[in-house]
Amino acid sequence: MAKLELKIEKPLNGYSKIINKIKIAEYQFDDLISLAIPLKSERKCQLNFKKSLGEPMPNIENSIINRSGILGFRIGLDLLFICNPSHSSFAKKTVPLLKQAFYITDQTGGWCGVKVDGDRVIEMLERICPLNLSQKIFAIGDVKRTIMDHLNVIIFRETEKKFILFSPSSSSGSFLKSIEISSRNI
Amino acid sequence: MLIDHPLLGLRDSSEFIYMGDAKLLNRPNWKSKNSNTKFIDYGYLRKNPAGEHKELWYHEQGDRSWLVVTRNTVTHEILKVELARYLKRKANAK
Numbered sequence: 229m230a231k232l233e234l235k236i237e238k239p240l241n242g243y244s245k246i247i248n249k250i251k252i253a254e255y256q257f258d259d260l261i262s263l264a265i266p267l268k269s270e271r272k273c274q275l276n277f278k279k280s281l282g283e284p285m286p287n288i289e290n291s292i293i294n295r296s297g298i299l300g301f302r303i304g305l306d307l308l309f310i311c312n313p314s315h316s317s318f319a320k321k322t323v324p325l326l327k328q329a330f331y332i333t334d335q336t337g338g339w340c341g342v343k344v345d346g347d348r349v350i351e352m353l354e355r356i357c358p359l360n361l362s363q364k365i366f367a368i369g370d371v372k373r374t375i376m377d378h379l380n381v382i383i384f385r386e387t388e389k390k391f392i393l394f395s396p397s398s399s400s401g402s403f404l405k406s407i408e409i410s411s412r413n414i
Numbered sequence: 415m416l417i418d419h420p421l422l423g424l425r426d427s428s429e430f431i432y433m434g435d436a437k438l439l440n441r442p443n444w445k446s447k448n449s450n451t452k453f454i455d456y457g458y459l460r461k462n463p464a465g466e467h468k469e470l471w472y473h474e475q476g477d478r479s480w481l482v483v484t485r486n487t488v489t490h491e492i493l494k495v496e497l498a499r500y501l502k503r504k505a506n507a508k
Contacts, residue, residue, distance in 0.1 A: 288421055288477070304477035305421065358426035365423070372422070375429050375475040 239340035239397040240404060247411040250349055252404075255341030255392050257313045261323065263330040265306040276329035280322050281310075291371045291384060298322070301371040301384060309335075309382070311394075339382075340400035342407060345390040348414055353391065355410040357381075363388065377406040417471065417483060418495050429475040435460050436468035436482045439502055464488050470498065 244253040265273045277285035281300060283292040285308070291301035296315040302308045310326070312318040326332060344352065350361055356376045359366060366372065371384040379402065382394040395403040415427040437460075442452035461467075464487060471481045480498035485491070 304479065307478065358428055360424070373476050374425075380475050 239400040240342070243342075243404065245408070246346075247408060248346075248348060248352075248414055250344060250346035250352055250411045252407055252411065253343050253345075255343040257311050257341060258315075258336070259310075259312040259318055259323075259334070260336045260339050260394075261310050261326075262333045262335050263308040263310060263326060264333075265308075266329075266331060269329060273329045276326065277308075280325040289370055289372055291369050299384070301382075303371065303373045303382065309394075311341075338397055339394045340397040340403075342393045342395070342400075342404060343386075343390070344393065344407065347389060349389045349391065351414040352407070352411045353383075355413065356406055357383065359383070377403065379403050379406075415490060415492070417481070417492060419473065419476070419479075419481065420495055420497050421479070422477060425473070425476060429473060430471045430481075431474050433470040433472050433480070436470050436498075438470060439482070439498060440505075466493065 238254060238256055240254040242254055242256065244251070246252070263273075274285045277283075277300070281292070281294045281298060283294045283300070286292050286300060286302045288302050288305060291299060293299050296318075297313050298315055298318065299311040299313070300308060301311075308330075312322075315322075323332065353361055357374065358376075359372055359374050366385055368385050368387060371382060373380070373382045375381065376393075376395075379395050379399055381403070384392045384394070386392060393403075393407075416424045417427055417430060419425050437456070440456075442449055442456050444453075446452065467485055467487050469483050469485055471483050473479045473481065482496045482498050482501055483492060484494035486493065
């Protein structure tokens with residue numbers, strides 16, 4: 229009998245392209261989970277977050293990246309996301325620890341990441357993003373949830389000219405198209 | 415139109431959904447006297463002022479918070495923005 233192997237299919241199949249010197253590439257990750265803080269459990273969650281990820285729980289619209297490269301960001305008073313790019317023990321060790329304090333929902337299949345990077349990236353984003361992207365307002369490491377081309381997007385600023393955009397995987401093709409068109413039109 | 419979110423700062427109104435008159439926060443007690451009349455008032459009757467108005471806005475494409483926005487319906491000027499959860503907790507504590 230033939231040996232079968234299951235392979236994870238990413239929403240954009242590892243897309244990567246350069247348009248007008250802007251590199252657009254799918255940001256691949258192994259896990260994406262959302263954490264909700266139960267009512268009156270903020271302190272307990274702060275301690276648990278530090279214990280589980282080794283970094284303090286970020287403030288609203290801020291993020292942390294721990295030693296294993298796991299990205300954590302807070303988009304609301306009681307809502308956080310954790311994105312694990314490739315750390316192998318995340319599901320077995322970190323998630324059970326986090327479960328001791330937070331309500332957890334696995335959202336890995338629900339979101340798609342796109343990394344945009346380049347000198348003219350701000351010009352490209354200004355066409356589709358309603359946020360003020362100046363570094364005084366939206367600093368490196370900040371994260372915001374907003375709307376781009378009628379689609380819900382979480383935008384994370386990695387460096388001055390490098391962003392990761394998370395959008396629902398069901399509409400990731402449409403979102404990618406709007407990024408491509410915006411990049412062509414700058 | 416920009417809404418000055420108390421936690422997140424200025425955000426475009428396209429991120430929000432208008433959810434009606436802020437009187438919806440004050441649900442009548444069903445055990446009270448004349449609760450039928452109070453619920454008709456709560457559910458159907460609105461003042462619809464030309465001027466200052468307290469409104470509920472939901473930050474759906476953002477942090478999913480509910481806001482009470484005081485807006486002038488004639489000029490569209492936004493006079494005050496508060497988190498609905500804090501207002502409600504304050505009112506319940508009294």
